[in-house]
Amino acid sequence: MKTLLLVALLLLACQAAAEIGTVKNVSGEVQVEREGRMLPVEPGFELSQDDAVITGKDGRVGIIFIDNSRFSAGPNSRLELARFRFNPTTHEGDFVTRVRRGTVAVVSGQIAKHTEDAMKIETPQSNLGVRGTKFLIQVQE
């Protein structure tokens, strides 16, 4: 029983570390906060669930996730990748991001296309249920 639990935990850990998207373009100051550490970001940087993407006052970043959804963020933004599950064969999954501050442009991908409301975006004051496809979010502090 203990072994089973350990295996399950290990599997969970592996899943969490899996690549969910790639940073495609970066300008200015862009960092990723992962497990309390700040990592520098360059094009090709692979993102995992629970990462937070942070741009500085001149920072901009573009990301494509493995379900083909696309995000970009402008200066002074914080985007948290709270939950990402995706089955590339069936396109089932769920995808929750949090925009804490700044400006974000989103084009939804296969997760939202397959299941209505499987893609959600949370802001400090609201929840967005995504039925497709392209939209903009600004969160002022």
Place this chain on the structure above:
Amino acid sequence: MEGFAIIITTLIAMVFTTPQEKELIVLLPDDNGKVGALLVQGAGGQILLDEALEQAQVGNGGEVRSGKLDEARIDEIFAETLAAQPPKPVTFVLYFQHGTTQLESTSEPVLEKLFKEVASRSASDVQITGHTDTVGALEDNDRLSLQRAEEIRTFLIGRGLAVKRVRAVGRGERELLVPTEDKVSEPRNRRVEVLVR
């Protein structure tokens, strides 16, 4: 004096509790001109956005109102962010000669286009999926489809794409483009699909 202090305190409280628009959400048409939908829910209401440039503004108490900003103002707020959007992922389809990993001659120019697309993108990654028609055994087709995918992978790596950025899988005859009976030679099913993003 005490009354004055109360008035000041009340004024300060009013400033801080006056609803302020903290969040703006705008629905846009997608790259094909299609407009989707977005449900915006706050503690004090909800709005379904389903028209191009329709907006919701959310206050710091979670009240949701429809927004009335003009296009120029929206552009001003989001121009830099929109400019950072990565290009849309693109799919290429390459066709193969019966039972081989030899490209059909009509697919040679597509291979060049594919390479150009890969090279034009920043940090591109490529997902290659090989397929076969239904001639031959299932296991043989699994192997052949993977060989077809790897042929394209080898080509791209030979042209300078980083090994870790390109993945190849074979789906055999499990995902026919044109549904057929077993043992049917169908050129459109002998293909490799390449997703570039």
